[in-house]
Amino acid sequence: MHAFVLQGKSFVYKEVEEPVVSQNQVKIKLKYAGLNHRDLKLPNRRNEADPALVIGSDGAGIIVEVGEGVREFTIGDEVIVNPGLGWKEKSDAPPEGFEILGLPDNGTFAGKIVVSEDHVEKKPAHLDWKEAGVVALSALTGYRAIFSKGQVKSGDTVFIPGAGSGVATYLIQFAKAADARVIVTSRSEQKRAKAIQLGADLAIDTSADWPEILQNEQIDIVIESVGKATFNRSLEVLKRGGKLVTFGATTEDDVTINIRKFFYGQYQLLGTTMGSREELRDMLRFIETKDIKPVVDQVFDLKDTQEAFDYLQAGKQFGKVALKIG
Structure with missing residues (x-):
């Protein structure tokens, strides 16, 4: 599958191996992903000798495979990815070890992603795919x-x-x-x-x-x-x-x-930084109740992610910048 990766300190669009599902994990065929300013700063946190890493924190798609032990989701479910790793309950600050998807774990700028079912939520019905693909981290x-x-x-x-x-x-x-x-x-x-x-x-x-x-x-x-x-x-x-x-x-x-x-x-x-899974679920209920939708400024194809980065870096956008993957 194709992905946009950080190889050493450089961004590259390349072919990578498809991820494999393990216990309590699901595989999602991604349709859209969302850019964040965090993505632009990732090269500062890597060394030239580091292996290629798929970046990206936001994404939405369809579950195509489930691992042993998965209970909440089935093949065909339309979902969004929770980019906050290791923060379940609302608290004054994130727990020790909290991370954001896309570093250190492989992220959403790829054809498919494998994540724990704990980091997946049902796609809000009132959002289209590009809106769902950009909603989690910023909202x-x-x-x-x-x-x-x-x-x-x-x-x-x-x-x-x-x-x-x-x-x-x-x-x-x-x-x-x-x-x-x-x-x-x-x-x-x-x-x-x-x-x-x-x-x-x-x-x-x-x-x-x-x-x-x-x-x-x-x-x-x-x-x-x-x-x-x-x-x-x-x-x-x-x-x-x-x-x-x-x-x-x-x-x-x-x-x-x-x-x-x-x-x-x-x-x-x-x-404050990001939020817990509890707050993410509260937020998703809130936007459904209030019929709030993301503002999507521009959509780029995955292969044009560098162009999307340049657009975001220039501060031209009003709202979110999305990547079309599927």
Whole structure:
């Protein structure tokens, strides 16, 4: 079968051996997979001598084989892959040993994948295949950030810098489904317009004077994923005692803050990453109940994954980028 792999520190589209099913595992013929910024950074975690590894964390397809001991699934089931390995119950932080599919285990950018049945969920019926293929990682990350950590409630105002990311498009929809007011930022006028169409109440230019524009707003929660470029600017508009939830850093990781100003403001700084299987299942029920769907910006064929990576790296997308496999 063909796959997009990380060989040493280089990405390669090549023929690889089909995986073999063991006890308590299922084999899925993948139809679509989803790109994440995590994929772009994987070469930094590998050595040149390392063997080829199929990358990719998100995917959806049909079960074509089940191993001995599998009880929850049968051949023909339409499923999505849970990319979080080793985190079952909701908790304050992931357990020791938690990993994300696609490193160290082979991932979803291939014709087929074998995973434990513990890391498979039924495909939400209201999603088509490309939507199902991109939903798990980003939507779970957003769900935990805004509900488990941010504890958003009706009437809150949520501020989301960087409106075009896949997680941000889920956050907008999640916050609106919780009856919150949503404010986003983007450098792109087109992305700001799309955010409004998706449900955001206000979209402002990233380069604008945020305190000036938002002086009549009370920002209860900031969901921050940009990092150094916006972190202190986000704190500047957050209400005293408000929550800043951070799950990423698409700019630099290291951030310097005025700690005295921080503790005088009694701000709450909360970190989060991905989520548990329990939260994934809660999220899937939530999007079915609320009829929430992923925003899929572009679809590329598996053989064109490098082109898809270049598109994602350039920040051109509004929402998710998918790979067509089947």
